[in-house]
Amino acid sequence: MIVALGGNTLLPMDDETMAGQRRRIRDAARNIATLTEGDSEVVLTHGNGPQVGNLMLQQEEAKSGLRFPMDVLVAETQAQIGYVLQQELGNALEEAVSTLVTQVRVDPHDPAFENPTKPVGPFYAEEEAKNRAFQTTQVKRQDGRTMYRRVVPSPDPIEVIETDQIAAILDRGGMVICVGGGGIPVFLEHGELQGVEAVIDKDRASAVLGAELDADEFLVLTDVDHAYLDFGEPDQTPLEEVTTDELHQYLEAGEFEEGSMKPKIEASVDFVEGGGERAIITSADNIEAAMAGETGTQVIQS
Amino acid sequence: MIVALGGNTLLPMDDETMAGQRRRIRDAARNIATLTEGDSEVVLTHGNGPQVGNLMLQQEEAKSGLRFPMDVLVAETQAQIGYVLQQELGNALEEAVSTLVTQVRVDPHDPAFENPTKPVGPFYAEEEAKNRAFQTTQVKRQDGRTMYRRVVPSPDPIEVIETDQIAAILDRGGMVICVGGGGIPVFLEHGELQGVEAVIDKDRASAVLGAELDADEFLVLTDVDHAYLDFGEPDQTPLEEVTTDELHQYLEAGEFEEGSMKPKIEASVDFVEGGGERAIITSADNIEAAMAGETGTQVIQS
Numbered sequence: 001m002i003v004a005l006g007g008n009t010l011l012p013m014d015d016e017t018m019a020g021q022r023r024r025i026r027d028a029a030r031n032i033a034t035l036t037e038g039d040s041e042v043v044l045t046h047g048n049g050p051q052v053g054n055l056m057l058q059q060e061e062a063k064s065g066l067r068f069p070m071d072v073l074v075a076e077t078q079a080q081i082g083y084v085l086q087q088e089l090g091n092a093l094e095e096a097v098s099t100l101v102t103q104v105r106v107d108p109h110d111p112a113f114e115n116p117t118k119p120v121g122p123f124y125a126e127e128e129a130k131n132r133a134f135q136t137t138q139v140k141r142q143d144g145r146t147m148y149r150r151v152v153p154s155p156d157p158i159e160v161i162e163t164d165q166i167a168a169i170l171d172r173g174g175m176v177i178c179v180g181g182g183g184i185p186v187f188l189e190h191g192e193l194q195g196v197e198a199v200i201d202k203d204r205a206s207a208v209l210g211a212e213l214d215a216d217e218f219l220v221l222t223d224v225d226h227a228y229l230d231f232g233e234p235d236q237t238p239l240e241e242v243t244t245d246e247l248h249q250y251l252e253a254g255e256f257e258e259g260s261m262k263p264k265i266e267a268s269v270d271f272v273e274g275g276g277e278r279a280i281i282t283s284a285d286n287i288e289a290a291m292a293g294e295t296g297t298q299v300i301q302s
Numbered sequence: 303m304i305v306a307l308g309g310n311t312l313l314p315m316d317d318e319t320m321a322g323q324r325r326r327i328r329d330a331a332r333n334i335a336t337l338t339e340g341d342s343e344v345v346l347t348h349g350n351g352p353q354v355g356n357l358m359l360q361q362e363e364a365k366s367g368l369r370f371p372m373d374v375l376v377a378e379t380q381a382q383i384g385y386v387l388q389q390e391l392g393n394a395l396e397e398a399v400s401t402l403v404t405q406v407r408v409d410p411h412d413p414a415f416e417n418p419t420k421p422v423g424p425f426y427a428e429e430e431a432k433n434r435a436f437q438t439t440q441v442k443r444q445d446g447r448t449m450y451r452r453v454v455p456s457p458d459p460i461e462v463i464e465t466d467q468i469a470a471i472l473d474r475g476g477m478v479i480c481v482g483g484g485g486i487p488v489f490l491e492h493g494e495l496q497g498v499e500a501v502i503d504k505d506r507a508s509a510v511l512g513a514e515l516d517a518d519e520f521l522v523l524t525d526v527d528h529a530y531l532d533f534g535e536p537d538q539t540p541l542e543e544v545t546t547d548e549l550h551q552y553l554e555a556g557e558f559e560e561g562s563m564k565p566k567i568e569a570s571v572d573f574v575e576g577g578g579e580r581a582i583i584t585s586a587d588n589i590e591a592a593m594a595g596e597t598g599t600q601v602i603q604s
Contacts, residue, residue, distance in 0.1 A: 016368060017368065017369075018368075018370050018371060018374055054366065054368055057364070057366050058360055058361055058364040058366060058368065059360055059364075061363065061364040061365050061366060062359070062360040062361075062363040062364050063363050064356065064359050064360060064363060066318060066319065066356055066360065067319075068320050068382070069320060071385070072320055072382055072385065072386070075381040075382055075384070075385035076378040076381050076382050078381050078403075079377040079378050079380050079381030079382075079384075079403045080370070080374055080377055080378050080381075082377070082381075082403050083373070083374065083377035083403050083405075083486060083497075084374070086403060086405075087405065087488070087495050087496070087497070090463070090495060091493075091494040091495060094493075096463050096464050096466060096467060098402050098403065098464045098467040099402065099403035100400050100401065100402060100403075101380075101381045101384050101385050101388060101400065101401035101402075101403070103385075103388075103389065161392070161398050162398050162400045164398060164474060164476070165398060165400040165471045165474065165476055167474075168470045168471050168473070168474035168476070169467045169470050169471065171470070172466060172467065172469075172470035174466065174467055174470070184385060186389070191393075191396075192393040193389050193392060193393060194389070195385075195389070
């Protein structure tokens with residue numbers, strides 16, 4: 001089973017200290033630990049949006065002037081989040097859980113490189129944004145203010161480089177944390193891998209890993225209990241059991257928010273169409289009920 | 303075989319950018335790649351002194367005020383260095399190499415906690431050092447200036463938490479990078495692991511891992527070609543083949559520098575006395591000659 005945990009669900013907005021992160025991660029770990037009952041193999045992936053944003057802000061503010069590229073910062077967040085997750089999960093399960101630094105290959109000719117769309121890092125006022133050496137875009141903050149953020153390409157994941165190593169640990173019976181932040185984006189040039197300034201959607205990358213590992217189930221954990229039709233409207237309707245064909249229609253109708261629910265729906269469809277039994281979208285505190293089929297958006301084959 | 307790579311050998315003093323780090327790491331990777339000829343299993347460990355120092359400096363200078371504890375910063379350097387190493391080694395070997403985020407258990411009653419000795423992080427002038435919330439010590443910089451640095455405890459490593467997972471990947475035939483920076487220091491309390499503000503010597507931790515994995519050889523790579531008697535004196539003598547008994551005598555005579563060559567010698571002695579065939583101390587560009595027994599300090603059983 002692949003379990004994808006949202007980066008926002010791992011960091012409380014009102015307490016970004018490590019103590020705050022650890023509290024949130026501990027809660028998630030206790031819920032995830034219940035999944036190993038019945039001997040299922042569990043691979044845990046996670047987002048890193050706010051965490052990589054904090055590292056970008058930190059190195060921008062520091063006088064010392066060291067500026068690491070996105071691939072290295074994504075790697076750092078894999079261990080920053082992975083370490084606390086592996087420790088808290090290990091404590092909950094009473095066995096060692098491991099984190100693998102994971103690269104995910106993308107196509108250097110992916111059209112995403114022509115059209116960067118993924119906002120990352122700190123928020124800037126309009127004047128500050130103009131002076132940056134990188135492309136920025138207007139975004140609306142949670143407090144309603146219009147500000148600017150850097151945008152980077154979000155190419156499609158093609159393959160996870162370390163799948164054999166992940167499988168080796170799973171076969172030994174251990175839980176694995178990997179593909180953090182969607183994986184470190186790399187491409188092949190002259191037969192050699194190299195990092196690239198981009199961010200891969202973690203749900204899409206998790207679906208690719210799920211297909212590579214022949215996983216039966218894909219659990220997408222986020223901060224809502226279901227995907228919704230007409231989300232945010234007075235008549236919003238939770239999606240319960242839904243087929244991939246139905247989801248294709250909803251996607252065409254523009255039902256799901258870009259960069260938020262849409263990639264989760266696409267990744268769920270990809271996973272089930274690639275041979276998975278079901279994908280579930282729900283929140284971490286609904287894990288047990290969702291696994292029993294009692295809540296969450298349950299995506300099945302048509 | 304366990305190969306321990308010095309943190310200083312991975313970062314050029316005159317170019318701490320990621321481009322500089324990557325150049326240095328690529329050179330080391332090409333040398334290390336030669337070790338896999340003849341099907342030996344290779345586990346690579348590495349230091350992180352200057353790299354964790356840069357992260358400490360960066361978060362101290364940043365206005366945003368997030369201050370992560372040492373265990374989390376050590377984790378971040380494991381992935382920062384591990385990612386570049388795994389990519390460059392993978393390119394040299396034409397196969398995937400993986401990095402595991404690694405915890406190393408210490409004893410909360412280790413006397414090191416009463417007497418912090420390991421300097422870490424930025425250098426401070428005397429006045430700056432007085433205002434810090436942590437213990438500092440006088441150190442002599444390479445340029446001869448006397449300054450101050452934070453000191454943290456350096457407890458003995460007891461066990462590597464993720465040894466089974468490391469073995470699972472080795473058994474599958476892959477090279478593993480782990481125990482970066484000596485491992486993330488953790489201790490057990492009420493049956494649960496938790497991180498602690500300390501730094502474990504990476505050579506000592508590597509020797510512990512070598513014993514756990516029943517490794518035959520332990521290669522300690524540093525910036526000198528041998529360990530020396532009377533190091534730095536006009537009549538300094540390189541140690542070539544040397545037994546553990548001889549090294550005990552030299553250790554008692556105070557031959558080796560604290561925090562530098564001494565822990566490498568102690569780790570080599572521990573490894574060979576724990577059942578290893580030989581330990582070698584040399585520089586990365588001497589790997590092939592040293593493996594052939596032609597150079598380097600070769601530590602053997604008495």
